[in-house]
């Protein structure tokens with residue numbers, strides 16, 4: 001009785017055949033539109049930092065090593081493949097690849113490092129600085145050379161947010177190279 005029951009079970013199990021995939025020995029084709037690991041195109045990236053700002057996992061770091069060298073680091077171990085960085089990139093420099101097998105024993109294997117040369121402003125010869133103590137930054141007139149008296153006068157007459165206190169503060173502003 002017991003043996004008959006077991007034979008019946010065996011026959012039931014064998015009837016449908018093999019239903020699982022023989023992975024990883026045989027790799028089935030990757031589904032269309034799979035969102036895998038993001039890949040950066042060094043040639044297209046302008047170093048705006050948009051991907052870094054909008055990554056919900058905070059796995060893209062942006063560091064300015066010096067005035068003209070920006071380093072971007074992508075830490076693949078924290079990435080959730082959400083694709084937001086690719087959506088946000090204004091230059092189309094990020095592509096969501098179909099790569100998803102990222103198991104490794106060295107974190108460097110899933111880390112991407114970009115070293116970007118940042119162009120300097122053609123007016124003043126230095127990178128634009130996002131320092132918020134600068135009165136010109138506060139009134140959102142990006143790109144103006146704050147220590148140009150002519151431009152200051154222009155700002156004074158055209159900006160609604162201008163205040164004499166802000167202009168006074170900009171008198172004390174020092175270029176990075178002038179700071180002690």
Ligand code: SF4
Nearest residue numbers: 055079080082083085
């Ligand atoms: S895919 Fe999502 S989690 Fe991964 S780097 Fe891009 S924004 Fe961040």
Ligand code: SF4
Nearest residue numbers: 045046048049051089
């Ligand atoms: S990858 Fe795109 S969003 Fe990120 S810094 Fe480069 S240009 Fe900006």
